[in-house]
Amino acid sequence: MKLVIVGSVALDTLATPAGAVKRALGGAATHAAVAASFFTDKLGIVGVVGDDFPAAFPKLLRSRKIDLGGLSQVTGKTFHWKGRYEGDMAVAKTLHTELGVFAGFDPVLPAAYRSAPFVFCGNIVPEIQSKVLDQASRSSFKVLDTMNLWIATKKKALLNAIKRVDAVVLNDQEIRQLTGVHSLILAAKALLKAGPRFVLLKRGEHGASLISKNEYFHLPAFPTEKVRDPTGAGDSFAGGLIGSLTAAGRVDKGTLRRAMASGIVMSSFQVEDFSLWRTVKLKRPEIENRLKRLRAMTSF
Amino acid sequence: MKLVIVGSVALDTLATPAGAVKRALGGAATHAAVAASFFTDKLGIVGVVGDDFPAAFPKLLRSRKIDLGGLSQVTGKTFHWKGRYEGDMAVAKTLHTELGVFAGFDPVLPAAYRSAPFVFCGNIVPEIQSKVLDQASRSSFKVLDTMNLWIATKKKALLNAIKRVDAVVLNDQEIRQLTGVHSLILAAKALLKAGPRFVLLKRGEHGASLISKNEYFHLPAFPTEKVRDPTGAGDSFAGGLIGSLTAAGRVDKGTLRRAMASGIVMSSFQVEDFSLWRTVKLKRPEIENRLKRLRAMTSF
Numbered sequence: 215m216k217l218v219i220v221g222s223v224a225l226d227t228l229a230t231p232a233g234a235v236k237r238a239l240g241g242a243a244t245h246a247a248v249a250a251s252f253f254t255d256k257l258g259i260v261g262v263v264g265d266d267f268p269a270a271f272p273k274l275l276r277s278r279k280i281d282l283g284g285l286s287q288v289t290g291k292t293f294h295w296k297g298r299y300e301g302d303m304a305v306a307k308t309l310h311t312e313l314g315v316f317a318g319f320d321p322v323l324p325a326a327y328r329s330a331p332f333v334f335c336g337n338i339v340p341e342i343q344s345k346v347l348d349q350a351s352r353s354s355f356k357v358l359d360t361m362n363l364w365i366a367t368k369k370k371a372l373l374n375a376i377k378r379v380d381a382v383v384l385n386d387q388e389i390r391q392l393t394g395v396h397s398l399i400l401a402a403k404a405l406l407k408a409g410p411r412f413v414l415l416k417r418g419e420h421g422a423s424l425i426s427k428n429e430y431f432h433l434p435a436f437p438t439e440k441v442r443d444p445t446g447a448g449d450s451f452a453g454g455l456i457g458s459l460t461a462a463g464r465v466d467k468g469t470l471r472r473a474m475a476s477g478i479v480m481s482s483f484q485v486e487d488f489s490l491w492r493t494v495k496l497k498r499p500e501i502e503n504r505l506k507r508l509r510a511m512t513s514f
Numbered sequence: 515m516k517l518v519i520v521g522s523v524a525l526d527t528l529a530t531p532a533g534a535v536k537r538a539l540g541g542a543a544t545h546a547a548v549a550a551s552f553f554t555d556k557l558g559i560v561g562v563v564g565d566d567f568p569a570a571f572p573k574l575l576r577s578r579k580i581d582l583g584g585l586s587q588v589t590g591k592t593f594h595w596k597g598r599y600e601g602d603m604a605v606a607k608t609l610h611t612e613l614g615v616f617a618g619f620d621p622v623l624p625a626a627y628r629s630a631p632f633v634f635c636g637n638i639v640p641e642i643q644s645k646v647l648d649q650a651s652r653s654s655f656k657v658l659d660t661m662n663l664w665i666a667t668k669k670k671a672l673l674n675a676i677k678r679v680d681a682v683v684l685n686d687q688e689i690r691q692l693t694g695v696h697s698l699i700l701a702a703k704a705l706l707k708a709g710p711r712f713v714l715l716k717r718g719e720h721g722a723s724l725i726s727k728n729e730y731f732h733l734p735a736f737p738t739e740k741v742r743d744p745t746g747a748g749d750s751f752a753g754g755l756i757g758s759l760t761a762a763g764r765v766d767k768g769t770l771r772r773a774m775a776s777g778i779v780m781s782s783f784q785v786e787d788f789s790l791w792r793t794v795k796l797k798r799p800e801i802e803n804r805l806k807r808l809r810a811m812t813s814f
Contacts, residue, residue, distance in 0.1 A: 399737045511732055
């Protein structure tokens with residue numbers, strides 16, 4: 215195992231101006247793992263689902279060569295999110311959240327996962343993220359995601375977890391909320407002082423930036439004109455990124471930049487249709503083509 | 515004359531968290547011309563000032579080899595803007611606007627200006643912009659800037675002017691307001707249908723994009739940590755851009771991209787101090803250094 219992805223595996227019921235789905239496959243770990251699976255086949259998910267989880271979904275994940283040894287199925291209901299996007303789809307409106315078995319999620323990494331060099335710890339309660347980090351102490355590159363809820367309610371626990379990882383993924387609102395600094399560059403610099411070597415800043419339609427102590431790298435979002443469902447865009451970005459790094463096998467300036475580009479490209483496909491419909495159909499040349507176009511968009 | 519810059523020449527009295535200035539040299543045409551002057555010395559300003567305009571200011575502009583044959587000085591008061599920036603300095607709060615002689619601004623291009631190939635028409639009443647375009651009919655590359663006020667109150671006249679230019683400079687809020695489209699990419703595509711070949715999209719701390727029918731180019735903002743006064747950032751961007759194009763003498767993919775980068779770099783210097791204090795002191799190697807660093811920030 216080279217890459218472990220920990221987080222929610224969920225059912226999404228949602229509507230956008232382009233349509234609607236019921237109990238479609240979703241969840242942070244799912245989106246990140248499927249995106250990563252286009253770069254490495256040595257990856258596994260750690261998560262929990264209920265006994266209502268349709269058999270077709272594990273089958274789909276296995277078809278992407280994602281190991282499910284860390285995905286437990288227990289009695290109860292699968293995490294179910296109901297939401298709606300309106301207008302420009304910039305913000306999801308949550309209509310209902312049914313945590314189900316995810317409320318008691320206590321991730322246990324299978325033995326084979328504990329020496330994986332790359333770990334993506336999706337957005338879950340910060341104390342649980344720390345438990346994951348305890349088990350992944352031999353990992354050489356740990357990436358952590360979070361959300362506004364934990365910044366507001368569990369900031370101290372979150373900062374404890376952040377201190378222990380190599381990179382943090384945040385969007386512009388989250389980093390401002392976490393640091394209290396409005397300028398994104400200064401906010402990133404402030405966050406670097408809290409421990410991580412890298413800040414991976416998601417800027418939505420403005421792209422994404424990689425900020426470290428001595429470096430600044432920025433890429434535009436791929437200019438997708440067709441957005442049907444933005445769900446999973448951020449997790450696909452993180453998955454494409456860490457999947458690409460896992461494939462490279464090392465973290466340096468070149469591999470990080472290529473990984474950022476891979477993340478941008480994976481999220482650009484993700485939003486083109488509901489659930490994972492577009493992403494699972496992807497062919498490698500499509501990804502390469504967008505990487506090439508993304509490079510052309512920024513060179514002068 | 516190769517480049518004509520039309521717009522306000524003003525006095526700015528403003529405060530930011532970093533300090534304050536009284537009756538400092540400002541105005542859209544001033545900022546654009548000074549930025550452009552680092553790329554070409556064949557440029558002139560068309561504007562109007564009152565008899566209270568300090569003699570040191572024309573002297574400063576002439577020291578940048580900016581021709582002032584189109585800058586008339588008439589009886590009355592110079593356009594005086596009083597404003598304040600607070601907190602993150604993202605938005606200027608106007609405290610007082612005294613249009614003075616600028617209220618009757620009726621730009622007349624000197625004969626030598628009428629065959630200039632490059633024209634930048636700064637933010638003024640759209641009907642007056644059209645009058646400038648009438649006089650600059652032999653120009654081969656016309657760029658137009660505008661503001662929220664004219665989008666709200668003179669949209670039809672503005673669209674008439676936009677139809678006649680090669681490129682429009684707008685920020686993200688303005689393009690959304692003008693087109694009614696939230697997605698910046700789709701908004702730009704919509705605006706291209708109104709006539710111009712290029713949309714130059716200013717995204718503030720997220721950088722800038724160049725959008726044409728078949729092309730998309732994006733650059734991050736230069737990650738300046740020291741912002742003392744954001745006044746003139748947009749005009750310095752436009753000035754650096756059109757100055758660079760003027761120096762190149764032709765508009766193609768390569769010169770446009772280099773011009774975008776020059777605009778980004780000039781605006782990054784502009785915000786580092788009040789009025790034109792930082793910009794006028796610039797040395798060519800400083801500009802080249804940031805261009806080089808900007809290129810490094812986006813290549814993968």
